[in-house]
Amino acid sequence: xxxxxxxxxxxxxxxxxxxxxxxxxxxxxxxxxxxxxxxxxxxxxxxxxxxxxxxxxxxxxxxxxxxxxxxxxxxxxxxxxxxxxxxxxxxxxxxxxxxxxxxxxxxxxxxxxxxxxxxxxxxxxxxxxxxxxxxxxxxxxxxxxxxx
Amino acid sequence: xxxxxxxxxxxxxxxxxxxxxxxxxxxxxxxxxxxxxxxxxxxxxxxxxxxxxxxxxxxxxxxxxxxxxxxxxxxxxxxxxxxxxxxxxxxxxxxxxxxxxxxxxxxxxxxxxxxxxxxxxxxxxxxxxxxxxxxxxxxxxxxxxxxx
Numbered sequence: 001x002x003x004x005x006x007x008x009x010x011x012x013x014x015x016x017x018x019x020x021x022x023x024x025x026x027x028x029x030x031x032x033x034x035x036x037x038x039x040x041x042x043x044x045x046x047x048x049x050x051x052x053x054x055x056x057x058x059x060x061x062x063x064x065x066x067x068x069x070x071x072x073x074x075x076x077x078x079x080x081x082x083x084x085x086x087x088x089x090x091x092x093x094x095x096x097x098x099x100x101x102x103x104x105x106x107x108x109x110x111x112x113x114x115x116x117x118x119x120x121x122x123x124x125x126x127x128x129x130x131x132x133x134x135x136x137x138x139x140x141x142x143x144x145x146x147x148x
Numbered sequence: 149x150x151x152x153x154x155x156x157x158x159x160x161x162x163x164x165x166x167x168x169x170x171x172x173x174x175x176x177x178x179x180x181x182x183x184x185x186x187x188x189x190x191x192x193x194x195x196x197x198x199x200x201x202x203x204x205x206x207x208x209x210x211x212x213x214x215x216x217x218x219x220x221x222x223x224x225x226x227x228x229x230x231x232x233x234x235x236x237x238x239x240x241x242x243x244x245x246x247x248x249x250x251x252x253x254x255x256x257x258x259x260x261x262x263x264x265x266x267x268x269x270x271x272x273x274x275x276x277x278x279x280x281x282x283x284x285x286x287x288x289x290x291x292x293x294x295x296x
Contacts, residue, residue, distance in 0.1 A: 006276075017279070018267075018279045018280070019279070020278075020279055031179055031193055033181050035183075035188075035190065040187075040188030040189075042183065042190075042237075042246045045179055045244040056271075057269060057270075057271055057272075057277060058272065059272070060271045060272050085271060089190075089266075089267060089268050090279065091265050092259050092261075096193040096264075096265075097269070098193075098265045109240055110240065111163050111240050113240075116244075117238065117239050117244075117246045118237075118240070119166075119238055120236065121168060121237065121238055122205075123206075123208045123236060124206065124208045128154075129205060130167075130168075131165070131167070131168055134237070
């Protein structure tokens with residue numbers, strides 16, 4: 001796997017140019033938002049290091065970097081829930097990418113839901129916030145992730 | 149402004165409970181994805197500290213924390229391009245929030261576009277990646293942001 005990104009130039013060059021010059025943070029990561037290409041829903045927010053970003057661009061499948069496991073991973077490598085990238089976009093200062101994906105299987109979330117964002121946060125309410133569940137489980141994570 | 153979030157319990161409690169127990173990173177931040185409530189497009193990815201999150205929940209308007217300026221800011225405070233939050237969701241491990249917003253004004257991006265994600269990254273191509281512009285400017289940032 002070979003990859004190289006452009007050096008970061010001026011703000012003008014980064015924002016208005018055509019060179020891919022990602023701004024990796026102190027841990028070497030950019031933020032990635034994955035949305036469902038069909039519904040538009042946000043499925044997950046994760047991180048990519050340079051290699052994950054390069055592999056995603058080269059293969060058209062989503063690769064991430066796990067901060068907790070300190071490891072590169074291909075989405076779906078244990079669950080089979082691969083993400084095919086339909087479109088990738090990068091933001092103005094190039095520290096975040098947005099991928100629209102076709103999500104294989106019943107969902108993206110390790111808890112067994114289609115999206116990681118299955119709870120709403122009520123707004124403008126007095127007192128302690130109580131989350132509300134908006135989405136049902138769509139698969140049994142014990143069966144899907146229990147294989148490894 | 150007073151606010152308090154729940155203590156983080158077990159993974160089970162964080163993922164399957166109703167308590168809002170955000171996982172702020174070493175810099176005290178969670179990631180926030182703002183999408184357009186009408187189109188579903190990702191408008192921007194930014195960060196919230198505890199106060200920005202609390203203010204957003206309490207007011208129903210988007211507040212963020214700028215890492216570069218090290219300051220709390222209300223989206224639109226200089227541009228007028230306020231974001232009214234239609235719905236807020238939080239993810240499984242509670243380190244990212246998704247807000248669906250009604251974006252006031254002509255756009256969310258300081259470069260003058262509706263979304264910060266105005267360039268696509270071509271996939272599965274040999275050689276150096278050249279970004280492609282997908283969105284036109286919708287306002288003159290010099291006029292909108294030049295007032296302060």
